[in-house]
Amino acid sequence: MSHSSINRRQFVTRAAAAATVAATAGLAAFPAPAQTGRVLRIGNQKGLLSVLKGRGTLEQRLAPLGVKVSWTEFTAGPVQLEALNVGSIDFGDVGEAPPIFAQAAGAPLAYVAATQPRPALEAVLVPKDSAIKTVADLKGKKVAYNKGSNVQYFLAKLLEKHGLKYADVQSVFLPPADARAAFEKGSVDAWVIWDPFLAAAEVTLDARLLADAQGVVNNRGYYFSSLDYANRNDDVIKLVIDELNKVDQWAAAHRDAAAKELAALWGLPKPVVDKSVARTVYGTTPITRAILQEQQVIADTFFELKLIPKKINVLDAAAGRLA
Template sequence: MTSIFIPRRRLLQGVAAAVALPSFGALAQTPARQLRIGKQKGLLSILKGRGTLEKRLAPLGVSLKWTEFTAGPVQLEALNVGSIDFGDVGEAPPIFAQAAGAPLAYVAATLQRPQSEAVLVPKGSAVKSVADLKGKKIALNKGSNVHYFIVKLAEKHGLAYSDLNLVYLPPADARAAFEKGSVDAWVIWDPFLAAAEKSLEARVLADATGVVGNRSYYFSSLDYAAKNADVLAIVTEEIGKIDAWGTANKSDLAAELATLWGLPKPVADLTVARAVYGTGPITKAILAEQQKIADTFFDLKLIPKRINVLEAAPAGIA
């Protein structure tokens, strides 16, 4: 047998290189951080359109991916399966998501804006009061903010939940049914609400004023929030800047949103005119509001178990 002699020094150098190379390769392949944002037709559209968030997060090595959703429940389904890390949503979807076991973490909350959701009826409808809705077909997106609104609106006007003939449809399908006359009323939020008022001459039977607060929430997953507090702090700071600018420049905000949404300027004007802008931290008082919603949905057997919303609270909540 022929033997091959390798000098000891060369052998040790080769071993050292073999040990060092995987370490260097692993370092080179360390993935940069990413923030996957799910958005609806709201102020996150402005952030995406302006590209300001990408600029703020670039020094941290964070890349962004944006996905648009038509409603909150599907956004939170995406969170549950690990497809997004952050998004904006109404009051009710987080309740359904938490009850379904989603790893939800509340990040921030908007001010209340009850005029931004309402019950619509066709302009010639014989329905003149909320009490007239008894037994009528009412379209809404199941598990969305308007679901809780219709529950509390019925209660305020002496109707039981069982008196409501709810037809669960996402916004686009609900509008089509409303136009055809397949449903008698539609419970919806802006800008879909404003679009129906302007283009269909739909009549507002009642909005949420004096019924529910209608906050929106920014959310993440518990794992992402724990590991990326710096990223989420920058996102909420940038949202706050848009809030402040939009409050002082409503016409300009409407013009920008109209372009981004692909909707007529009058629709955006109406949406912006009745909205209240402002984003703040999650507090125990705010989550107490969410707990009432959760308890209501459990009592109505709309969620399978009683939940404690504080389990989705951010660290250091006041």
């Protein structure tokens, strides 16, 4: 696949670029229309929520409760969270990092569910013939990654695990499409990236995987609401999570069909998506104190790296929903 092909279609690129700023900085306002009766306004990226939307089963489950569902597609987790902040959506999906920025910026975020850990979906790549053979060999090298994203946290912890400091590498902050271009040209020595970019580089560039996040960080995804909505509509939230878990279980049992559906959503060749789907751990789990402690460690790390302006207590976003 060409770089331009990836650049045209990526739904993740703009999300990653947006994750380098606080969720309330410089984003457009999202007007919240007046509603009568109960409504669930979902902000979805192109993933399992989009699959759920296409099936219509959530609307069927919520109809007896008198709840209407509306959908708005977003290309970035931080923009979703800004829409939540101004009251335009009630539910959405996001990675580990954007909620940290959103909470630090004062958004009324509530974690309502999490995916299973997916550490195989992010990794450090080097060119096939690179002299870099171990993580320790990264010392002094130019490493490209998206600032403020999940992979920045992964890199910091990976270096620590191998006896290096975060400052021991030359960080080159680039969004995924630009990082891929730099990687192809050889202007960086390594690239820290996530799926489906990771799979695309392995399949189309023959890039070598130096280390993934297994044994380093968990790399979960999260479903969120607002504190107010979650507290007033617990029955609705539970039904959404139940339907999402059904989609998860279907994907786990029908990976080829899931890859076909996601390939169409992502605009990527199926062999690339096959690689990603094969290493995805599917499943939705309730929020627990232990899971939020994982987020707290990320928040503390980002504060130490001066990526957020203040310390936050992630438990403030629990909405009384700890399992």
